[in-house]
Amino acid sequence: MAQYVSVAVPVPHLGRLTYRVPPGMRVARGARVRVPFRARRMLGAVVEVHEGLPPETIVAGLDASRIKDLVAVLDDDPLLPEPVIALASWVADYYLSGIGEAVATAVPAMFFSPSRDVDFKYSRVAVPTAAAHADAFVPKLGPRQRMLIERLRAEPLGVATATLADDGIGSSVVAALVDRGLVTIERVRTNRDPFAVAVAIDEAREAAKADVVLSDEQREALDRLTSLARASRFSATLVQGVTGSGKTEVYRRLAREVCALGRRVLILVPEIALTPAVAATFRHTFGERVAILHSALSDGERHDQWHRIRRGDIDVVVGTRSAVFAPLDRLGLIVVDEEHDGSYKQETAPRYNGRDVAVVRARDAGALVVLGSATPSLESLQNALSGRYEHLRLLRRVQDRPLASVTIVDMRAEYAARGPEVIVSEALHGALTERLARGEQAIVLLNRRGFSPSLFCRQCGESFACPNCSVSLTYHKRQHRLRCHYCDFAKPAPPACPSCHGDVLEYQGVGTERVEEEITRLFPAARLARVDRDTVRRRGEIVDVLGRFARREVDILVGTQMLAKGHDFHGVTLVGVISADVGLGMADFRASERTFQLLTQVAGRAGRGEIPGDAFVQTLFPEHAAIVHAVTQDYDGFAAHEMEFRRDMRYPPFVSMIAVTTRARTMPEALDIARECARHVKRHAGDAVRLVGPAPAPLQQLRGQFRAQVFVKSVDRAAARRAVRVAIEAMRDRLRDITVDVDPHTVL
Numbered sequence: 117m118a119q120y121v122s123v124a125v126p127v128p129h130l131g132r133l134t135y136r137v138p139p140g141m142r143v144a145r146g147a148r149v150r151v152p153f154r155a156r157r158m159l160g161a162v163v164e165v166h167e168g169l170p171p172e173t174i175v176a177g178l179d180a181s182r183i184k185d186l187v188a189v190l191d192d193d194p195l196l197p198e199p200v201i202a203l204a205s206w207v208a209d210y211y212l213s214g215i216g217e218a219v220a221t222a223v224p225a226m227f228f229s230p231s232r233d234v235d236f237k238y239s240r241v242a243v244p245t246a247a248a249h250a251d252a253f254v255p256k257l258g259p260r261q262r263m264l265i266e267r268l269r270a271e272p273l274g275v276a277t278a279t280l281a282d283d284g285i286g287s288s289v290v291a292a293l294v295d296r297g298l299v300t301i302e303r304v305r306t307n308r309d310p311f312a313v314a315v316a317i318d319e320a321r322e323a324a325k326a327d328v329v330l331s332d333e334q335r336e337a338l339d340r341l342t343s344l345a346r347a348s349r350f351s352a353t354l355v356q357g358v359t360g361s362g363k364t365e366v367y368r369r370l371a372r373e374v375c376a377l378g379r380r381v382l383i384l385v386p387e388i389a390l391t392p393a394v395a396a397t398f399r400h401t402f403g404e405r406v407a408i409l410h411s412a413l414s415d416g417e418r419h420d421q422w423h424r425i426r427r428g429d430i431d432v433v434v435g436t437r438s439a440v441f442a443p444l445d446r447l448g449l450i451v452v453d454e455e456h457d458g459s460y461k462q463e464t465a466p467r468y469n470g471r472d473v474a475v476v477r478a479r480d481a482g483a484l485v486v487l488g489s490a491t492p493s494l495e496s497l498q499n500a501l502s503g504r505y506e507h508l509r510l511l512r513r514v515q516d517r518p519l520a521s522v523t524i525v526d527m528r529a530e531y532a533a534r535g536p537e538v539i540v541s542e543a544l545h546g547a548l549t550e551r552l553a554r555g556e557q558a559i560v561l562l563n564r565r566g567f568s569p570s571l572f573c574r575q576c577g578e579s580f581a582c583p584n585c586s587v588s589l590t591y592h593k594r595q596h597r598l599r600c601h602y603c604d605f606a607k608p609a610p611p612a613c614p615s616c617h618g619d620v621l622e623y624q625g626v627g628t629e630r631v632e633e634e635i636t637r638l639f640p641a642a643r644l645a646r647v648d649r650d651t652v653r654r655r656g657e658i659v660d661v662l663g664r665f666a667r668r669e670v671d672i673l674v675g676t677q678m679l680a681k682g683h684d685f686h687g688v689t690l691v692g693v694i695s696a697d698v699g700l701g702m703a704d705f706r707a708s709e710r711t712f713q714l715l716t717q718v719a720g721r722a723g724r725g726e727i728p729g730d731a732f733v734q735t736l737f738p739e740h741a742a743i744v745h746a747v748t749q750d751y752d753g754f755a756a757h758e759m760e761f762r763r764d765m766r767y768p769p770f771v772s773m774i775a776v777t778t779r780a781r782t783m784p785e786a787l788d789i790a791r792e793c794a795r796h797v798k799r800h801a802g803d804a805v806r807l808v809g810p811a812p813a814p815l816q817q818l819r820g821q822f823r824a825q826v827f828v829k830s831v832d833r834a835a836a837r838r839a840v841r842v843a844i845e846a847m848r849d850r851l852r853d854i855t856v857d858v859d860p861h862t863v864l
C-alpha cells in the first residue's frame with residue numbers, strides 16, 4: 117500500500133497538504149520535506165504519516181492520481197518533536213489558523229529556510245578601560261570627552277557607538293579617547309543576551325536569596341505545588357499572590373524540586389527585557405542548564421537555543437509567549453508568570469494566547485501548570501472558582517511589609533483650584549519633594565507616550581488626524597513631528613494651522629514626554645529617566661535604564677506600562693500615576709479590567725524594600741469601579757463587580773467569543789463582507805451562537821482600510837468555532853480581508 121504524508125507548509129490559511137511518498141523514500145512524522153507547491157518547491161513539516169490515503173483526502177473526494185510526490189526528505193531524524201506537532205495542530209484547530217502558520221510559530225525561522233545566513237549582527241560598543249575607571253583626575257579633557265567618560269564609568273559594559281551618536285557624542289570624541297587609552301571599541305552582538313545584563317544587576321541579591329526563609333504562606337504554597345508536581349499528572353493551579361508576596365521565589369524552589377525529579381521546566385514571562393529579576397533568578401540557580409527564548413533574539417541565536425533544548429542540554433527554559441512551543445521533553449512544570457498580561461496574546465496569525473496554550477501543553481504532558489498573578493484575569497479566576505483550577509493565595513507581602521498606601525487625587529478639584537494646565541498635583545508634588553530630600557526613588561506612570569495626544573488650532577478648531585487611520589496624530593516634541601501610533605505615519609509638526617494660517621496651535625492632553633519635561637522643570641536637580649517605546653527603541657536599552665534605576669543612579673523614572681510589570685526595585689517608595697483614565701474610555705470590554713490591573717501592578721512597585729511605600733493616583737473619575745478598587749487594592753471587590761458586568765453583558769468568561777474583523781476600501785464593502793460571513797455562521801450554527809453586529813469597528817479606519825466587525829458569542833465554544841471555520845472555508849478567496857480572532861484580547 118502506498119504511503120502518504122500530511123504536510124504543513126508555512127503559507128497563511130492553508131490546511132494540511134497531502135503528498136505521496138515515492139517508493140524507496142523513508143520519512144517520519146516531524147521530518148522536514150521538500151514538496152511541490154503551486155508553481156514552486158517549498159519546505160514543509162510532516163505532521164502525519166498514513167498507510168494508504170489519509171481520511172481528509174477521501175472526505176474531499178480527491179483522486180489519488182492527482183496527489184503529487186514528495187521531492188525530498190531533509191531530516192533522517194525528525195526535527196520536530198511529537199509534543200510540538202500536537203500542540204501546533206491544536207493551535208491551528210482552536211485558533212482557526214493554517215497549520216503551517218502554527219508550526220512556523222513553534223520553530224526558529226531557519227527551520228523552514230535553512231539556507232538563510234545566520235544573521236548575527238554586530239555593533240561597535242565603546243567600553244571603558246581600567247584607566248578610565250581610575251580615580252585620578254584625567255587632565256585636559258574636552259566637555260564632550262568628559263561626558264563620555266562619566267557615562268562609561270556608569271555603564272561598565274559599554275555603550276553602543278550608535279547610541280552615543282544619538283546622544284550627541286560623535287565618533288571623533290570616541291576616537292580621541294581611544295587614542296588616549298581610556299576607551300576601547302569592541303564588536304558585540306547587537307542582540308546582547310539580556311541575561312548577561314540582568315545578572316550583572318542582581319548578582320549580589322541573587323546570592324542572598326539562596327538562604328531566605330520562606331514565609332508561612334510561601335511555604336504552604338510551595339508544599340502544595342510540590343506534591344502536585346510529584347503526582348506526575350496534569351493539574352492546573354492559580355497562584356494569586358499580592359505584589360511582593362514572593363511568588364518568584366516559590367517558582368524558583370518549585371522548579372528545583374521538579375528538576376530533582378528528573379523532569380523539565382518551562383517558565384513563561386510576558387517580556388524578558390521587562391522581567392530581568394525572573395531571568396536573573398533562574399540563571400543564577402540553574403546556570404548553564406537554562407535557555408532563554410524571546411523575540412529579541414536574532415534568528416541565529418534562536419536557532420542555537422532551540423537546538424540546545426532539542427538535544428536535551430537544557431532543564432529550564434525561560435521565555436516569552438512562543439517559548440510555550442519549546443522542544444522540551446519530560447516536561448513536569450509550566451509556570452505562567454503575570455498570567456493576566458496581554459502580551460501573552462499574539463496579535464498576528466495564529467492569534468493564540470500563550471497562557472491557554474500552556475495549559476493544553478501541560479495537559480498533554482501530564483504536567484503541573486501554575487498560573488501566577490497579583491491580578492488574575494477573570495478567565496483564570498472563573499476557572500479557579502469553578503474548581504477546574506486549584507486556587508492558592510498569598511495574601512501578604514514577604515516579611516510582613518505593608519502594601520503601598522494609595523491616595524486618590526481628584527483632578528477635577530485640582531483643575532478648579534489651579535487651572536486646567538496642571539500635570540503634577542499638589543499632593544504628588546509634595547510627595548516627590550519629600551522622596552528627593554530623603555534620597556528615595558519614585559516611579560511616575562502615564563500610559564501614553566509622546567508629548568501630547570492631539571493638537572488643534574485655537575483660531576479655527578482644525579485638528580490633525582492620521583490620513584490612514586481614524587485617530588488623531590500625537591505630537592512628539594523632541595522629534596518635532598506628528599505621529600500616528602497605529603500605522604507610524606509621521607510628518608513635521610506644522611508651524612501654523614494649514615487651514616486658517618493661525619499660529620496658535622494648542623497641545624491638548626499629556627504624554628510621557630510632556631511629563632518628563634514638567635518634572636524636569638519642577639525638580640531641576642533630580643536625575644530623571646524615561647521608559648517608553650520612544651526612548652527604548654533597541655531592546656537592550658530598557659535593561660540598561662532599569663539597571664541604572666536599580667543601582668540608584670536615577671531618582672525618578674517616568675514611563676508607560678513598561679514600568680508596571682513585575683519589577684522589584686527596593687529603593688522605590690513612591691508611585692505617581694499622572695492619569696489613571698487613559699484607556700478607560702476605550703470601547704473594549706476589557707478596558708476596566710486592564711485599568712485595574714495596571715494601577716494595582718504599578719502601585720505594587722512601591723515599598724518593596726525596608727521603607728513602606730505610597731502611591732498617588734490622579735483621576736477625573738474617582739468613583740469608577742476600576743479606580744476605587746485599585747486604590748483599596750481590593751482584587752476580590754473588583755472581580756465581583758466586573759464579573760457581574762460580564763455576566764449581564766454576556767462577555768467572557770461567561771460566553772466564548774470570536775471576533776471577525778473585515779477590511780475594505782469603503783465601509784459599505786467592509787460591512788458587506790462581514791454580513792456574508794455572519795450569514796454563513798448563522799446558517800451553520802443556528803441558535804447555538806449569538807451574533808453582535810456587523811457594525812463599524814471602533815477603530816473604523818486603519819492603515820487606509822475601513823473595518824467592520826461581527827462578534828460570535830456562544831456558550832458552546834466548539835459549535836461557534838466550527839461555524840466560523842465553515843464560514844471562512846466558504847470565503848477562501850476573501851481571507852486576505854478577514855481576520856478571525858478566537859478569544860480576542862482587544863477588540864478595537
Ligand code: ADP
Binds near residue numbers: 329357360361514684
Ligand atoms: P512577587 O513576584 O510576588 O511580586 P517577588 O518574588 O518579586 O514577589 O519577591 C519580592 C521580593 O522579596 C524579592 O526581592 C524577593 O527576593 C524577596 N523575597 C522573596 N521571598 C522572601 C522571603 N521569604 N524573605 C525575604 N525576602 C523574600
Ligand code: ZN
Binds near residue numbers: 582602605
Ligand atoms: Zn495611522
